[in-house]
Every structure is written in C-alpha cells, then in structure tokens.
Amino acid sequence: MLLNMLHSYKTMLFLLIALALGAAVATFLENDFGTAFARSYVYDALWYEALLCLAALHLAWVMYASKMVLHVSRFLFHGAFIFILIGSGLSRYFGVEGVMKIRENTSVNTFFSSDKNREITLPFFVHLKDFEVERYYGSKAPSSYTSDVRIIDGNVSFDAKIYMNHTLSYKGYKFFQTFYDPDEKGTILSLSKDPGVEVTYVGYALLFLGLILNLFDKKSRFRKRIEQLKNSSFILLFLLMSHTPLFSHSEYVQTYLDEHRTKSVEVAADFGKLVVQSRMGRMKPFDTLSQEVLYKLSGKSTLYDMNPTQIALGMLSHPSLWKTLPMIQTKTPKLREFVGVSPTQKLLRFEDFFEGHRYKLEEALHKALALKPSQRGTFENDVIKVDERLSIAFMMYQGVLFKLFPVIGDENHTWVAFEQLIMKEKGEELKEVQEASVRFANALFERNYEKASLHVKTFEAFQEKHGALIMPSKTHVKVEIFYNQMKIFERLTLAYVVVSSLLLLVAFGQVFAPQIVTCKRTKPLFYGVFLLFILHTLGLVLRWYVSSHAPMSDTYESMIYIAWSCLLFCMLFMRHSLFALAGSVLMAGIFMFVAHLGNIDPEITNLVPVLKSFWLSLHVSIITASYGFFALACALGVFTLILFTCKTSERIKMAISNITAINEICLILGLSLLVIGNFLGAIWANESWGRYWGWDPKETWAYISILVYTIILHVRLMGKLYSEYLFAILSVVGFSAILMTYFGVNFYLAGMHSYATGDPLPIPTWVYVCGGVMLGLMILSYKNKQQKEQP
Template structure:
C-alpha cells in the first residue's frame, strides 16, 4: 500500500501543490518578516526539503513503473530532476560559500560565511594589486568592476584578473567580482567551492536534451498532438484608451505657439540630429532625449502639434511661457485637488505646483518618502512621480539636460550643457562655441529660427572635432532617428486591435456559418497577421541596433518581445488555425497595449554591469518567449469556455476538441521553454556570482509557475478528475502565475530583480473586474462541462 501511494499520480499532484503553496506563502513572509524568516520556516526547513525528496522518489518510482526508460526523451528530462536534487544536496551540505574583502596592496586568505557565521581559511592567499571601476562616458554609472590580483600558494605565484561575469578558479575555489568599497580602493569577492557542480551540470544537460528532443521525438505526446491538429477558428479582445485634453491660452501664448509650431521645424530637425550625453553616459541623438523627456513629463509622444525637439527648444528659450502650459502628467484626482486644480484635468502646469515661492508638494512629498514602499497608496506614489517630473522639467528650463559639448582634453569624456560650458570651458575653441550658445538661445527667444539654424552647424562641427571618439556613427544616428519617428510599436498596437476585431468576427463566423466564412475569403486576414509579424520583427531589430544590446533588458522591452513571441509559434506551426491566430493576435495586442499605457518607460539605457552577459540574453529571451505561449494557452482556454456556454452541436464539439489539442501543444512548448530558460538563468547566476538559486521572489514565482503548468499538463493522468472543461479552466487560471511572476513580484514583493520594477501600488480595479468576468464565464460554462467524446 505504501509503495502504491508513493508511486501514484495523485501523490505527485499533492506534492507539487504543497511545494507551490509553500513557496508562494514564503515570498510574502519574506516581504513582511525578512529573508532569514522565510528561509528558516520554508526554504531551508526540513519539511520543505522532505517534500522535494518525496517528489524525486515519486518520479523515480513512476519512471520504473511505466518503463519510461524505453522512451529516451521523456526519461531524460524526468530523470534530470533527480540528478539536480542530488547536485543541490552536495552543494548545500558539502560546499563552501562566503565573502572575501581585500584592500588595494593587501592580502587575505579567509572568507566569511554568513550561513555558518564563521571565518573559513583558504589554503592560499589572494593579494589585491589594483581595483578599477569603469564608468559610462561622462557619468557616474558603473560599466564594469575589475580586480587585478596575485595568487600566492607557497612557491606558486601568478597574476589574474577578476571582473563581472569573468570569475577566477583555483584549487576548486571560484572568485566572483561582486562589489567594491565606497572609496573604490578595495574589492568585495564572492567565493565558492561547489562539490555538486559536475552532477548539477550533467542534470542540466540531460534536462535540456530531453526537453528539446521531446519536441522532435515522433513517439512523444507532443508530436502526436501536433499531428492530430485540425483547422479551426479565432477570437480577440480589445480596449482602446484616448485622451483629448482641452486647453485655453491667452492671445500672446497662442500667437507664440502658432509661430513656434510653424517656423521651428527645420531648426528642430537639425538640432535633433546633434549627439547628446545622457545621465547614464549613453550617446544618442538629441531627438531621442527630447522624446524621452516629453514622455516622462506628459506620457505623450507629441504635444500641441509639435515634435518633442520643438517643445524642448521652446522650454529652453522661453521657460516662463512654457511653465504656464499644461504638460505635467498626474494620475490621481486627489493630487489635482490637493494643488487646487480641476480633478478631471490630467495635465497640469508647472506653475500649478507653486504658490509664490512655496512648493505645494513639499510636506506631502516628505510624508510619502517617509513611508515604506509597501505602505504607499496611489496618492503617495503620484506625489513622488510628479515631483520627479517637475525636477526634469526644471532641468529642461535651465538647459541642464542639454549635454551637447565635449570638454576638450577630459579623460572621462565628459560632455556638458550650455551653462557648464561657460563655467568649465577654456581655450579659443570653447570660447567660440560659448558665444554661439548664447547667440543660439537669443535667436530662439526672438523667434529668429534661420539664425538659430546657423549656430546648430557650429555645435555639430565642435562635436565632430572634439567628441568623435565616443560619438555614434552617422549611420547609427540616422537609424535611431528613423526608429524614433516611425514609432513602429505604438502603431502596431492599433494595428493589432483592428486585425483582432476582424479575426473575432471570422472566428465565430467559421464555427456558426462555415459556408459564409470560407478559407478563401479569410486569406487576407492571414496575410495581414504575417505583415504585422514582419513589422514587429523589424522593430525589434531596429531597437537592438540602436541600443547595442538585445531588447529584453527592462519591462517595456520584454513586453514588446513577449508580444512578438505570441505570434512566432503561430507563424511557424499553427498558421492554418484561426483559433490559434486569434489567440496570438489578441494576446500580442494586449501586451503591446499594456506596454504603452504610460506606466512603463520606453527609454533606452545602458546595461548595469551584471547584465552584460551572453547567458542573460539567452535566459531572458527563452523565458519571455514562454510567456507568449502561456498567453496563447490562456486565450485558447478562454475561447473553449465560451464554446462550452453555447448549445451543443457537432461543429462546436469538434471545435472544443481541436482547441484542447492545440492548447496542450502550446502548453508543452511553453513549459519546455520556461524550464530551459530558468535553468539557463541558474547557469548564468552560478557563472556570474557563484550560486544557482537564491530564492529571490521573482525566481521563486518562476519556480511556482513551472509547478503550476506541470500540474495542468499532468492532470490528464488521473482520468476520474480530468475533462476538457477542467483543462480549459486550468489553462485560463494558470496564466495568473505568469502575471504574478512578471508583474506582481515587481509591484508587491521586494527582490534583487529590480531593474524592471516599479513602486508597489494597490491592486487595480480592472483586476477585480477581470476576475469577476472569468469567474462568471467558468460558472456559466459549467453546466455543459461534459462531452460525449471525453473518454
């Protein structure tokens, strides 16, 4: 009886559910009580490790009972998890993990282990010859940390170099560049000795081989499902948000705006091509900076029928007037009432926040900053964000962000703005450009735009002569300007919406009126989707070229990448299925829409040092691609439940069965990619800073998502429990684990994956509305949950 229990599928599901729930609760315990608390009571607790061991035992017994060793692909990736647990045990109980701090021209041979709370002596000495932190040009943002060390081991002595993502290995010990002393005269190294690394990496290799081979194995369930898929139809959802603020201006202001709008186009275009140095040291066209600033201030890509560069030049040359124009975005009616304007006016004037010399937000800002992030409400977050926007606007009025001029002879390649040029610039060349700067601002103020254009040429010549060493090429600038002006992702969002409406009509039409909605008549829709996919691909390629790194390093980039991945598989394998196409376009449109709601910053920035890794690009690209598949599965489950609500007919039954097959295919692909992507992340973490897994909240929720979809795909092994209806419900609800991994952790839980996060906010109302609609659909469709073809 015990053996029967241990090797049963019910035990498997129970253990998986317990593991997922335990980890989920632990992330909230960690957020409230600290990492040590969560580790002590969950992650490192005996009961949780016992569950992991029970899961491995269950896998081993099932492998033996089902003779899965006869199927190479399935056996490989299932057995890999047993190897991974063994490797993890060796690393945890027999490995060494600590931190070594060394000052320049000093030596050390001990590391401090926080887990053991004691010092460990190494059999050799590490001497720090020099520590160097490289920065991005003209900024304080770090680009890389580097330590030049000498290993001294008796008669053996040699020099070595340690930097981010480039560790040093000696006698089984691995040294990773982690951080540095505040005065930059000392280094902080992570040190590990991992006896389980060989077993773990063999497990990884077996896992990757099995999951990939499973997709091509003709005897696998995936191949059989793929072969049985038939043509079906499609569905899409749409929300469109538009805002048309109305403003009133005095006659003088209106005259100025009309003249500036009409006559400053050419000088703005020329000025936009000048190279500027951002606060993070990225060299880019001024047009890019102007777009980023306008978006941060107003949440818009254009205002008053002017380009961002026209607005930037106006703010520089006539600040007193532009302070009177509404362009500061606010999110909450409460803040608008607080500063004394209409609660419905979303864009406020710079002057609205001041009463004489009194800053109206001063006390509210101090109270908001004094609160913990988790305690701040929408008002407090809005106050902090608006204060940031006002600071950016003030820097634009003062010209501080116009870092257009390289300092001659500066070893750090620092570029400065107009005022700094006057203060720091020396020599005849800089004196000439100083005079041109004053004349340029004067010409703009007098609205003599032709004269201003002549001074832009002086700026360009100065940049080329003294800053060409770090300036992007002419081609790079032109490509970036093209990328800025074409606004491909914003326009694709609207295109996805329009195509989704057409596909929605076609989807239901082919089910209920197949004689009208024939394949021949629907071909243009398919070609439309292909065109959108090609344009989306070109957009990603452009952003990759402009940023010089894979477009997956922040929330905005990953969102547009997920939208692209939603379409990729359909274009390759399911292009004949209207249902699959509809789900792909719908989810791509939703992701693109969310990316452009205004909460995500599309600014292209330099990478922080730890993100400069091949493993990162591979890890992130595969994981985010899996989100596209899970989004498609969510849509397919949604379509299936809608069909369950309809009166049963042969066409509807066939559509449900076909959707279930497609859904399982998509989920197998998604889970395979999610597992591979997460364990590639473990390799990256181990190679970059010496640990596979740290139970960071984002890591933990990715692990929970893996368990959730493993459960969904294995429920079919319990016939008394499984049905097509249940499978549709689970594939729909399962996507909530992805949403929590991608969004929820960023907004509600603290963690190290902070490069794509925002301040915690209350749960939006639309979430409750969505939950209500989903619950209603599940309840309404429940009455028709049985199919004759279930068995």
C-alpha cells in the same frame, strides 16, 4: 501499498502541490520576517527537502514502472531532474561558499562562510594589486569593476583579473567579483567550492536535450496534438493612429506657437541629430532625449502639432511662455482640485503648481513620501509622479539636460550643458562655441530660426572634434532617429487590438453562424498577420541596434518581447488555426497596451555591470518567450469556456477539441521554454557569482510556475477527473502564477529581481474585475462541462 502509492498519479499531484504551496508561502514569510526565517522553516527545512527527495523517488519509480526508457526524449528530461537533485545535494552538503574582502596591496587566505558560520582558511593567498572602477561616460554609474589579483601558493604565483561575469578558478575554488569598498581601495569577492557542479551540469544537458527532442519525437504528446488540429481561417485589418490635442491661448501665445510650429522644423531636425549625454552616460541623439522628456511630462509623443525637439527648443528659449502652456500630465481629479484647476483638465501648466514662491505640492509631497507604498492611494502616487515631472520640466527650462558639449581633456569624457559651458574659463578652443551658444539662444528667442541653424553646425563641429571617441556613428544616429519617428510599437498596439477583435468575431462567427461567416482561403489572411509580425520584429531589431544590447533588459522591453513571442508561436506551428491566431494577436495586443499605459518607462538606458552577459540574454529571452505561450494558452482557455456556455452541438464540440489541442501544445512549449530558461539562468548565476539558486522571490515564483504547469499538463493522467472543461479552467487560473512571477514579485515582494521595498502596493482594480469576470464565466460554463476527451 507503498509501491502503489509511489506509482499513483495522485501522489505525484500531491507532492507537486505541496512543493508549490510551500514555496509560495515562504516568499511571503521572507518578505515579512526575513530571508533567514524563510530558509529555516521552509527552503532548508527537513520537511521540504524530504518532499523533494520523495518526489525524486516517485519519479524514478514511475519511470521504471512505465518503461519510460523506451521513449528516449521523455526518459531524458524526466531523468535529468534526478541528476539535478543529486548534484544540488552534493553542492549543499559537501560544497562551501563565502565572502572574501581584500584591501589594495594586502594578501588574504581566509574567507567567511555564512553557511558554516565561521572563517575558513585557504591553502593559498590572494593578493590584491589594484582595484579599478570603470564608469559610463560623464556619470557616476559603474560600467564595470575589476580586481587585479595575484595568487600566491608557495613557490607558485600568477596574476589574474576578476570582474563581473569573468571568474578565476584555482584548486577547486572559484572567485567572483561581487562589490567593492566605498573608497574604491578594496574589493569584495565571493567564492565557492562545488563538488556537485559536474553532476548538475550533466543534468542540465540531459534536460535541455530531452525537452528539445520531445518537440520532434513523433510519439510525444506534443506531436500527437499537432496532428489532431484542423484548418481554420481569419480576417486581418491593419490601422495606424495619430492624435494631437489642441488648446486655445491668448493672441500673442497663439501667434508664437503658429510661427514656432511652422518655422522651427528645420532647426529642430538639425538640432535633433546632435549627440547628447544622458544622466547614465548613454550617448544618444537629442531627438531621443526630447522624445523621452515629452513623454514623461505629458504622456504624449507630440504636442501642439509640434515634434518633441521643437518643444524642447521652445522650453529652452522661451521658458516663461512655455510655463503657461498645459503640458504636465496628472492622473487624479483630486490633485487638480488641490492645485485649483478644473478636475477634467488632464494637462496642467507649470505655473499652476506655484502661488508666488510657494510650491502648492510641498506639504502633500512630504506626507506622501512619509507613507509606506502600501498606504499610498492614487492621489499620493500622483503627487509623487507630478513632482518628478515638474523637476524634469524645470531642468529643461534651465537647459540642464542639454549636455551637448564635451569637456576638453576630461578623462571620464564628461559633457556639459549651455550654462556650464559658458561658465568655463575662456580659451581659443572654447571661445567660438561659447559665443555660438549665446547667439543660438538669442536667435531662438527672436525666432530667427535660419540664423539658429548656422550655430547648430558649430555645435556639431565641436562635438566631432572633441567627443569623437565616445560619439555614436552618424549611421547609428540616423537609425535611432528613424526608430523614434517610426513609433512602431505604439502603432502596433492599436493594430493588435483591432485585428484581434475582428479575428474573434470571425472565429466565433464560423462556429455559431457558418452560413453567414465564410472564409475558405486562409493563406492571404495569414500573410496579413505575418506582416504585423515582421513589423514587430523590425522594431525589436532596431531597438537592439540602437541600445547595443538585446531588447529585454527592463519591463518595457520584456513586455514588447513577450508580445512578439505570442505571435512567434502561430508563425511556427498554428498558421491555419483561426482561434490560435486570434488568441496570439489578442495577447500581443494586451501586453503592448499595458507596456504603453504610461506607468512603464520606455527609455533606453545603459546596462548595469552584472547584466552584461551572454547567459543573461539567453536566459531572459527564453523565459519571456515562454510567457507568450502561457498567455496564449490563457486566451484559448477563455475561448473554450465561452464555447462551453453555449448549447452543445457537433460544431461546438469540434471547436472545443481543436482549441484544447492547441492549448495543450502551447503549454508544452511554454513549460519547455520556462524550464530551459530557468536552468540557463542557474548556469549564468553559477558562472557569475557562484550559486545556482538563491530562493530569491522571482526565482521562487518561476519555480512555482513550473510546478503549476507541470500539474496542469499531468492532470490528464487522472482518468475521470480530467475533462476539457477542467483543462480550460486550469490554463486560465495557471496564468496567475505567471502574472505573479512577472508583475507581482516586482511590486509586492522584496528581492534581488524586485522593484518593491517589501511593502505591497494596493492591488489594482482590474485584478478584481478580471477575477470576477473569469469566475462568472466558469460558473456559466459549468452546466456543459460533461464533454470529455480520452487522455
């Protein structure tokens, strides 16, 4: 009986479900009661470790009973999990980790281990010679921090440097740079001694090798599914969009706007090429800064038929007039009524928020900030956001953000704005540019734009003379301005939405009305979608070049990368499948649309020290690529359920079987990438700060997602329980684990990877709407669920 239970696939599903549910519950326990509570009752609890061991034992028996050793790729990646579990056991029960604090010019040979709850003595001393913090130019944001240490072991001593992503190993102990004392005279190092690292890394290597070989193994489920697919076709339409609102104003204001719009183009183009220093120290063309500011203020890329740099120069030179122009974005009619304007007017004037010297939002802002995030409604959130926009607008009127001038001789390469430049003591070096800045502002105010252009050349010469060490090259500036002007991702968003809609019409039309919708040649149509893919790839490459790091370091970048990965799958595997193309373009459009809703900031920023790692780029790129496959699988699941709602016919059955095959291929690829990406993250974590896994909510939900999709892909082994209808439902419902990993953790659970404070935000209405629609579709399609496929 015991052997039968071990061999039973029902046992496998039970164990996987129990592990996933336990981890899911633990993330919410940790959020409400703390990390120690969750570790004590779930993660480190005997019952959870017993489940893991039982799962490994079950896996070993299944591998033996099914003679899996005859299938090399399958045997490798299944057996790898046993190696990894053994390695983790060695690390947990025989390894040690802790924290060491050292002040400059002192030596320490002890560290505190939280796991052992005691001080542990090292067989050698660590002496801190010096600690140094490097910052981004002109800011307080740390770029890197380094501990210059000396290891003293009897008669043996040597010097070494420890910094982020660069460790020190000695006598089995590995030291990692973690943080530093507030006065920057002491360092905080984490260290570990891991006897299971070799076994764990062997497991990782076997896992990666097995998953990759599985994609090329002719006997694998993945290859068999690809061979089952039929050719289809699709139609492509590419559209671009531009939209510029107009407002009516008084005669004087309209005259000014007309003149500024037509005559300031040249000076704005020249000024946009000047380099400016952002608050985080990034050096970029002013064209970029002006675009970021306008987007934050109004949610638009142009306004009043003017480009962002023209508007920025207008705000600087004529602030009293621009304060009367509607350009501050609001989300709620309640806030507009609160300040006394029409509820339908989405863009408000700066002066609408003031009554004399009284700030109308002051009391409402204090109340909103006093509330927990979970208690704030749309009005309170709008108040907070609008207050931020008003602060940015005020800094533009005052010229505070125009940090164009390098401070001569400054070691931190600080740049200052107009007002700070003028206030500095006069000298021969500064005199010319100080006078030019005053004349520049006067020329703009007088609308003498040709004269203003001459002073821009003086600014440019000053930058090249005193700021050349940190300025981007002229080629870099030109490329970044080109990237700004192209607006590739914004334009692709509409293209994806329109194209996917047409593709879906054709796809379903060929199933339900083949006599009307005919499309026999697919290659020209594929080339159309391929053009979208090329444009998207060009946008990613440009952003990579401009930011100097892989474009996947924040929410906006990861979403446009996921959208790209949705298309990548079809480019590689499903070039002739109409439903796959339609689904990939649809999901790409959805991710791009969400990325540009206005709540996500597209600004390019510098990386914090811990993110400067090759392993991070590899880890994030592979994981986010897997999300694209899961998103496509979700879309294909929805298409399948739609077909199930219709009266059964041979054509519909064939379409369902083809879509199911594509769906399964997507999930196999997605799960392979998700597993590889997560374990690459474990390598990065272990090499950067000495631990593979910390049960952080983001990590935990990635682990839950792996379990969820493992269950979905193995349900086919359950015989009569399996059907294409059930598989479609699971592929849709399973995507909720990805949404929780990608979005939910960020806003509902506190952790290292999270933006949340532990207080959940209100669940968006669209979540309930989508859930209701999906539930209705599942109910409607239930009547035809009898179509099955032999696993």
